[in-house]
Every structure is written in structure tokens, then in C-alpha cells.
Amino acid sequence: MKQLKNNILLSCLCLLAFQCSKKVSNQAPTAVSLIYPTENLLCIDNNITFNWTTAIDPENDEVEYNIIIAKDRALTNIIENRTISNTQVSINLEQETAYYWKVDALDVNNNQGTASETYAFLTQGNIIENYVPFTAALLTPENNSQINSGTVNLTWDAADANFEDTLTYEVYFGEEDSTTLQDDNVATKSYSVSVESGKTYSWRVDVKDQNGAKSIGHVWTFSVN
Structure with missing residues (x-):
């Protein structure tokens, strides 16, 4: 019986030593602002x-x-x-x-x-003039994400260094890698489309101001469950 207790104690000590010797994985720093x-x-x-x-x-x-x-x-x-x-x-x-x-x-x-x-x-340039708007920033759906079928609101953000400018948007949308112009005068930062299960869609938003200056957007994609 004494030998059994000694064996159990030895096993516990070995297990404790093994746990203590395990290297804790190094963690990454926090994000900066x-x-x-x-x-x-x-x-x-x-x-x-x-x-x-x-x-x-x-x-x-x-x-x-x-x-x-x-x-x-x-x-x-x-x-x-x-x-x-x-x-x-x-x-x-x-x-x-x-x-x-x-x-x-x-x-x-x-x-x-x-x-x-x-x-x-x-x-800024040497002469103050009209600047091209910034490229649209994606909001939803996230790039390369999976969503459910039905009606989807494509949403984005946009800005212009000329704060007084009025911005409108050209929305391109289509299946796979092909996009076609859906509307060339969208006044809000969202556009609704219908999507079907099992398909992949691509979309793009170009931003333009009232003076005709335009930034061409990136192509984003998402798949439908």
C-alpha cells in the first residue's frame, strides 16, 4: 500500500513538473490607434x-x-x-x-x-482646386463573406477632402467576376440587390462629386448560402 502511495505521489510530481515546463505561447501586442x-x-x-x-x-x-x-x-x-x-x-x-x-x-x-x-x-497641391473623392470604403457585406439569400443592402462609406462637395455614387453589381452598372446616380451610401443561393456576386462603387471628379472603387465579392 505504501509503495502504491509513493507511485501515485511520484506520478503527480512528474505531471506537475511537466505542466510547469510547458512553454506558454507568446501573445501578440494590442492594436494601435x-x-x-x-x-x-x-x-x-x-x-x-x-x-x-x-x-x-x-x-x-x-x-x-x-x-x-x-x-x-x-x-x-x-x-x-x-x-x-x-x-x-x-x-x-x-x-x-x-x-x-x-x-x-x-x-x-x-x-x-x-x-x-x-x-x-x-x-494639397500648390493651387487650391477641386480634389477627387476618396475611394469608397466597404461596410457590408464584408469582402469574401457568406450571407443568406434574399434582399441584401450593399453599404459603403465615402468622403471628399472638399467637404462642401456633394457626392453621388455609381453602383456596379453582377455574378462571379462580372459587374455591370446598376445605377449611376445613387444619392445614399446603400443599394439593395436580390441574391440567390449557391451563387457568388461581385460589386463596386465609384464615387463622384458635382464637378465630375471621380474615384474608381475596388471590386468586392460575397457568396450566398
């Missing part, structure tokens, strides 16, 4: 000092920041991609150009946290 340039800002200077909040790491690991600046909201036409240890950096950009930016926080183990929001801003 973008401070400057703010969303849809018209910057009078093209030498921009980007600034964001400090990320918090659960293990207090050293944190670095990857800033991406692009000329499109999808962040594919990248003009700047650098990793720094500070929460601000000054970058000289082109004048009279729309830009989109975000910041990812990562720790020393390259664990990347949740990405920040993507903000749009515009650098």
Missing part, C-alpha cells in the same frame, strides 16, 4: 509626421511598428513600408495625392497584433 493624419484629412504640407498610440504587449516584450502607406485603400500600390521602434515617423510624399495608411504592431518574436484601421488623407 491612428492619431495623425486623421481620417479624410486634407494636409496642407506634403511632409507628413505620422503618429499613433503605443501598443501594449502582454509579456512586456519590446514592440515595433510596421507602417504601410499606399495610393489605394486595398494597400496594394504601396509607396512606403517600414518597421520602426517609435510611434511616429516623418515621410515626404507627393503633392495633390490621395493616400491610405495603417500601422501593425509586432513584438520581438514577430507576433503581429490586430491591424489598425486604414485611414485616408490627401496632400
Whole structure:
């Protein structure tokens, strides 16, 4: 009986030692909030000092920041991609150009946290004039998502550095990768369509102002259950 108790005790000690020796997986830092340039800002200077909040790491690991600046909201036409240890950096950009930016926080183990929001801003030209609206931002349904059949509200957000401009929208919609113009003068940031089960749809929104300046949107897709 004594031998049995000793064996049980030894097994418990071995199990405890094994549990203590297990390495706790390293956690990623928190997402940062973008401070400057703010969303849809018209910057009078093209030498921009980007600034964001400090990320918090659960293990207090050293944190670095990857800033991406692009000329499109999808962040594919990248003009700047650098990793720094500070929460601000000054970058000289082109004048009279729309830009989109975000910041990812990562720790020393390259664990990347949740990405920040993507903000749009515009650098002013030498002469104040009418600027092209920012590219539409997707709201619903999410890109590459699965939804139910029936009537679906396509919704988006849009803005213009010329705050007094009146914006209207051209909505393109279709099955698979093919889209056709549904309405070229939508006044609200939503459009209703009917969708069928088992099909995949694509859609796009172009934003234009009353002066004819227009930004061409990205193509988004969703599938129907």
C-alpha cells in the first residue's frame, strides 16, 4: 500500500513538473490607434509626421511598428513600408495625392497584433482646386463573406477632402467576376440587390462629386448560402 502511495505521489510530481515546463505561447501586442493624419484629412504640407498610440504587449516584450502607406485603400500600390521602434515617423510624399495608411504592431518574436484601421488623407497641391473623392470604403457585406439569400443592402462609406462637395455614387453589381452598372446616380451610401443561393456576386462603387471628379472603387465579392 505504501509503495502504491509513493507511485501515485511520484506520478503527480512528474505531471506537475511537466505542466510547469510547458512553454506558454507568446501573445501578440494590442492594436494601435491612428492619431495623425486623421481620417479624410486634407494636409496642407506634403511632409507628413505620422503618429499613433503605443501598443501594449502582454509579456512586456519590446514592440515595433510596421507602417504601410499606399495610393489605394486595398494597400496594394504601396509607396512606403517600414518597421520602426517609435510611434511616429516623418515621410515626404507627393503633392495633390490621395493616400491610405495603417500601422501593425509586432513584438520581438514577430507576433503581429490586430491591424489598425486604414485611414485616408490627401496632400494639397500648390493651387487650391477641386480634389477627387476618396475611394469608397466597404461596410457590408464584408469582402469574401457568406450571407443568406434574399434582399441584401450593399453599404459603403465615402468622403471628399472638399467637404462642401456633394457626392453621388455609381453602383456596379453582377455574378462571379462580372459587374455591370446598376445605377449611376445613387444619392445614399446603400443599394439593395436580390441574391440567390449557391451563387457568388461581385460589386463596386465609384464615387463622384458635382464637378465630375471621380474615384474608381475596388471590386468586392460575397457568396450566398
